[in-house]
Amino acid sequence: MNILIIDDDKKLCRLIQEYLEPMGYAVASAHTGREGLDKACSDLFDVIILDVMMPEMDGFEVLKRLRRQSDIPVLMLTARGDETDRIVGLEMGADDYLPKTFSTRELLARLRAVTRRYTKTGQSPASPATVDEILMLGELTINQDSRTARLATEELSLTPIEFDLLLCLVKAVGRILSRDQLMEATAGRCYEVFDRSIDVHVSSLRRKLGDNPRQPRFIKTVRTAGYMFCSPDNLQS
Numbered sequence: 001m002n003i004l005i006i007d008d009d010k011k012l013c014r015l016i017q018e019y020l021e022p023m024g025y026a027v028a029s030a031h032t033g034r035e036g037l038d039k040a041c042s043d044l045f046d047v048i049i050l051d052v053m054m055p056e057m058d059g060f061e062v063l064k065r066l067r068r069q070s071d072i073p074v075l076m077l078t079a080r081g082d083e084t085d086r087i088v089g090l091e092m093g094a095d096d097y098l099p100k101t102f103s104t105r106e107l108l109a110r111l112r113a114v115t116r117r118y119t120k121t122g123q124s125p126a127s128p129a130t131v132d133e134i135l136m137l138g139e140l141t142i143n144q145d146s147r148t149a150r151l152a153t154e155e156l157s158l159t160p161i162e163f164d165l166l167l168c169l170v171k172a173v174g175r176i177l178s179r180d181q182l183m184e185a186t187a188g189r190c191y192e193v194f195d196r197s198i199d200v201h202v203s204s205l206r207r208k209l210g211d212n213p214r215q216p217r218f219i220k221t222v223r224t225a226g227y228m229f230c231s232p233d234n235l236q237s
Contacts, residue, residue, distance in 0.1 A: 001115065002044060005029045006036030006062060007051035007077065016049070019104045033057030040066055047073045047115050050094070052085050060092060067093040071160060073114040090200040093159045097197070114160075137170055137229075140209075140218075151209060161186050162205045165198075169219060169229040178226040202227060 003025050005013045013029040020027050028043070030036035033054045040048055040062075048066075052059040063074060076094045078085040086097045095114040098107060135142040139152045147163050149156045158166065164186040169177065177185075179198050186201070202219060211218045220230045
């Protein structure tokens with residue numbers, strides 16, 4: 001697995017590299033946002049670890065430009081306890097976040113989680129999708145093989161975790177899923193108590209679906225319980 005670290009803290013980059021390389025990871029580093037964006041766009045990486053605060057171009061700007069052309073998994077590093085940075089990063093398309101003070105075991109677990117979410121099926125892109133890989137619900141069509149979703153004739157631009165969240169909700173149409181269930185299904189790990197990231201992802205998904213949370217067509221908030229996909233009852237597959 002090829003990993004790119006974009007962080008101006010050279011010592012931290014070296015420590016992460018020394019920890020991951022013996023496990024078989026290939027680790028490259030960039031120490032400014034501009035250099036990191038150039039590398040991310042020109043080389044083939046499996047995941048990017050991206051710091052928020054950097055010279056020349058901060059992590060948010062790097063992420064915004066990167067998302068115009070790539071859905072590569074991005075794990076953002078934020079100041080410890082800075083909820084604003086985490087929420088902004090998630091809304092802009094980051095897959096996960098990690099406070100700057102972290103354990104190496106947590107780093108490894110989160111890297112594995114974001115890459116696991118991103119991994120597609122082994123079927124050739126040229127192969128036709130089977131019936132079971134297509135889900136249709138009203139105007140919404142989800143292709144599980146290509147990991148794409150369309151609303152009427154418009155293709156939705158979803159991050160890997162937003163796609164998994166939508167798929168999870170659609171498969172449970174008409175049933176309430178708790179935040180814990182959605183977190184486990186989309187991230188494969190337990191979040192910290194009071195973690196708001198799943199709500200941020202739901203909010204972003206609603207926005208892309210053109211959904212109004214006060215009068216939802218698709219995703220309904222069930223107070224104290226979780227979320228429910230509330231489109232037509234007949235799910236075809």
